[in-house]
Amino acid sequence: MAPGLPTAMDRPHFIGIGGAGMSGIAKILAQRGARVAGSDAKDSATAQALRGLGVTVHLGHAAAHLADDASCVVVSSAIREDNPELRRAAELGIPVVHRSDALAALMDGLRPIAVAGTHGKTTTTSMLAVALTELGRGPSYAIGGDLDAPGSNALHGAGEIFVAEADESDRSFHRYAPEVAIILNVELDHHANYASMEEIHESFETFVGRIVPGGTLVISADHEGARELTRRLDGSVRTVTYGESADADVRVLSVVPQGLKSEVTVELDGAPLTFTVSVPGKHYAHNAVAALAAGVALGVPAAELAPALAAYTGVKRRLQLKGEAAGVQVIDSYAHHPTEMTADLDAMRSAAGDSRILVVFQPHLFSRTRELGKEMGHALALADASLVLDIYPAREDPIPGVTSELIIEAARAAGADVTAVHDAAEVPAAVAGMAKPGDLVLTMGAGDVTDLGPRILDRLSN
Template sequence: MKNITDLSKIKKIYFIGIGGIGMSGLARIMKRNGFDVSGSDLKESAITDTLKKEGIKVFIGHKSKNLEKDCGLAVFTSAVDSSNPEYKEALKNKIPCVRRAELLALISKDKKTVAVAGTHGKTTTTSMLSLAMDFAGADSTNVIGGIFKNINSNFKIGKGEYFVAEADESDGSFLLLNPLVGIITNIDDDHLDFYKNVQSVQRAFFLFAEKIPYYGRLIACFDDPLTAELLNKTKTPFFSYGLGKSAHWRAVNIKKNQEGQSFDVLYKDKKEEKINLKVFGDHNVKNALAAYVSVRYLGFCSKAAAAGLASFGGVKRRMEKIGSFDTVDFYDDYGHHPTEIKNTLAAFRILAGSRKIKVIFQPHRYTRTHLLLKDFGPAFAKADEIFVCDIYSAGEKPIKGISKESIIKEIEKNGKKAYAFSDSYEIARSVKKGDLIVTLGAGDVWKLGYEIKYKLENML
């Protein structure tokens, strides 16, 4: 297979799995850059609709006939295996095939790349950083793994010298990037179907850190134990950040308010700026601090960075308010790993105060549920009622003995009452004044929030 190092002679690019949030962003960038872009996905979605409106041809279903023989490049993700008919057709016709991260590395190679990595918080941090960079006048190109609400998009093409990219560790391909600045938000035991154990996950992040040149900088959270271990081993120049006293850059004087929260930034115990945020939770303080430190390291104005962070309006499916009815508020969040659930619900508890939080949780993947089962139990401590849906398989085969009932048992072992989700009407009938309804999960659970709201509105 040809080794692609230059895109100048390529005219047509085909994306296998174009409806994914990461793939769609790259497809849109390539279209804007003058390439003839097409692709396929298993089902229609809001993303595929947007792609079509932008002039990108989208096929529903993976079929060999979709791929034109004069295609110059096929792009795929780890979800595409060797049995995929389009992948097989590309190989048969000697069309070069690259993973998403390889294309990302190619289009960013002539810019100064700031790569945002970490098991949790990547999308929010990347969005915060891209906004802070814009306020500082960097006009960076940004590729984000979610829809950033300030621009209602997952990408932005800038004219500046910087390229801000979310670096996905799920299949190890983030190691193909060559960052000048690399952020590590945290390291946790996710994607164990690929890594097998948390030590392998940590090793991948260590290799990511080692890719940063001596004239660049690693920016990593010292509050996170596995990341702190990495910092004690790496030879890469780094800045640590966090809430604890040992970090170079610290967030202190965190104060909650009705709109969000504020904190002061200290560098080596000297105050730099006060940051105001419209989002809740200590995890978002750390995300904002990572973005701020990156902007400051690159030499941009502290006040511009603070102003950008104050304007941050959130990311779709990250503590996103989707509506209200009377005194009942509806929120949706992508959280599906126990750590994400714990942090998100802690933030919702601050937001809710004494109001009750009803959670509808959809587990994501049988492998994740199996490997992290016991961690799900304590993750829901801040919720008042929990309804657990069937596992969203994401194409995986069921694992015997692993089901929503498995998670319910773990939650109840930790002193919380949990129920098997059966019907949105049942939840609508149980809603009381002032309740917060939260849908949680990486699958299609978000639809239930809208369903429950609709049924509540139409009840007599």
Template sequence: MQELHSLQDLGNVHLLGIGGVGVSAVARLMLARGLAVSGTDAKELPVLDDLRAAGARIAVGYAAENLGDAETVVISSIIKAGNPEYDEAVSRGLRILHRSEGLASTMEGHRVIAVAGTHGKTTTTSLIAYMLRAAGISPTFAVGANIVSLGVNAEYGQGRVFVAEADESDASFLNYRPDVTVITNIEADHLDHYGSVEAVHQAFYEFASLLPESGLLICCGDDAGSQALAVRMRRERPDLRVQTYGFADDADRRLTDPHPRGNRFACSLEWGSGEEAELEIALPGNHNLLNAAAGFAVGLDCGLEPEVATAGLGAFTGAARRFDFRGEAAGVRVYDDYAHHPTEVQAALHAARAVAGEGSVHVLFQPHLFSRTQELHAGFAAALSEADSVHVLEIYPARESPIPGVTSELVTRGLTTAGGLVGRDEAAGVLADGAKAGDVIMTIGAGDVTEQAERILGVLEERQGS
């Protein structure tokens, strides 16, 4: 089992890539706990001014001398040998922690609620944090996105509850020691790290196994992987409390009658011996009702009255780049979504259909990573084909080098709807020209496709003014 590091033993902490959403969250919490914090990022970012105001010493541009008197260095997965500050830390023999280990140190003394899953973990973590804050519990939280409803991606609260998004992409979620674990779903992803679907499932099993005696495991009963984990843990760990949620008839927290209500979504939620509540949220789609049901289960475990839990969940308005409404022009609504797995794409399009009503849904999609596109291109094509038109940008490489033969054409070949490949410069015009009043346009992907949303709105506004 991975060694846990006590916050008081870290000394002066220097964070590499401090402007990133995950590392900046660690920095915020360490500053709030009174640590001396410094850090570096490759470029100037708005979050750096926030960290400076909180007391951090920030440098832009990596150089060995930036480490100063650091005793511990925190890094993200993208920091490698060859980075001058990383190399300097190694040469000095400094303690080097992964971002997750740094975050784990800030959890000391808290009751930890960790949310993991292939999809939905950011929204579910945010829903839980917002619900608990609205109920007056004042949780500490760390989320892997900027959350409009919360105002920040991490905050040190006055209560004993710590809510954290647990990232499975590199198995670093095994560095946490949760008391409550939420598993939204388990599917094939990040195979560049795991190598096989079986290894992904094994990692989630090991994560669930970290729960202590009487710990609570909350699993989505509608997802085959999550449900299988619940069954296995009930068999192998009878000391745990295991609960399921979903539309399935045998779910412990059961959703029924999902339906739109104006711009909101609602359903009935049943649990226990005939207990029932009305759940209404501001986020579209059945997948978000499931995320809220997971939050409701956590709320009950934290001692909230059902009506307090549902009120908090209903007031949450969303996380950045999760079906994010970017604006409307010429009667066309434009949304942006971070979806980068076929299941996420399908969920986003189901939500778009519900919002569009009689209108059409048009998508600009950008595949993320060569390895993911190689493994999942058929699934992407099938999911995207639910839209009325789909145009696809070239692959966003992020941390990867190209793989021979792997291009966005793998996705477009499998499409059964209108569209095809489109260049970055022409994309906004193509999408805007294909839409009419009442339609919905979505930009989808984990790369810089998000920038296209504003460009599309600009073209639509020009059309509206002409």
């Protein structure tokens, strides 16, 4: 058994093993020598990648999939109590472990960097993982999205650093004990779990309290929610702020667009430092500065880390170019919160020049649409035209009166050109009828809207 493998997880069974967070933990355990098994609702490239590591992946959920000698069952907050494998675990007396506890156990004995915030976690975690790998530091990492191939969301590295995405949505980030924590921004989201900004701030305060003695908090100096959090802290944790604000410890002096890249200049320890970020937009440039500050806090020289950050060229679903057909580029965006939508559309606008931006948007969650539908509509006004699909429910049941029409009405009130599309199968033809050579098409949302990119390209080609 590889060093660092918790004995209780030497034969784990994952329910929902194909998910972004779950598959990463399963991959690391398999690479550490565990006998890993699990199930998922459908086959996927991620499941196939796990099989390549010797992981047993069952399709569908059934009690028979759970081996009697499993050491534990790993679940996420999305797994319901009536799941047959979870019920079978109870019958057999097999311990049930939340995925965040499993991830926390994997970080034991290493130097963890935990990346938190309402937006930008996956990008920032990926930037650090790629840059540290580029420098030969051999980091372990667990990311909420694939870098360049299915199953590339996690790795057991030979080095001492572990970079992990820390999810606030279900308070699971309270389980981690990082040496360095990043908080990119603090906003109200995940309305099924948080009723107010006060609850959000309390949750992030708890997360900060988990930083190990002598550790460091890296936090935005620009975002008001983050500044408020900083004001609420008692000063017991070393804090490094970053951003454009005059009082930032790592101050962003400029972000200069260069096509699909940006040249970023920061003031660090009283001296300017310029480096390239290989993705467009100020939002992503600030993510890179947060990554830089965190690496420096862990002892990585800034002069080495800054140029290494340019090795990051994107992560799947984060402004990922899916292809080009008939002179039209199709780009995939995971943005599903108004702030993220605005950031990605601003980034594309800065890179697009005179090109039109067309959006295919799929709202994610009924609760989020109920609370933020108006703001989503206002964000879509930044596009030249948008198609809006029905709400992707994910783990939620419908809420009476909550539909995509809430977004469409707000968008039209803001002067946007928006069309409702209730059948996703109609989208490729609709886009082909709208798009002209030189246009950029964004498929946007956290649901299965990503599947439409290849179909749009096929239709444009024909």
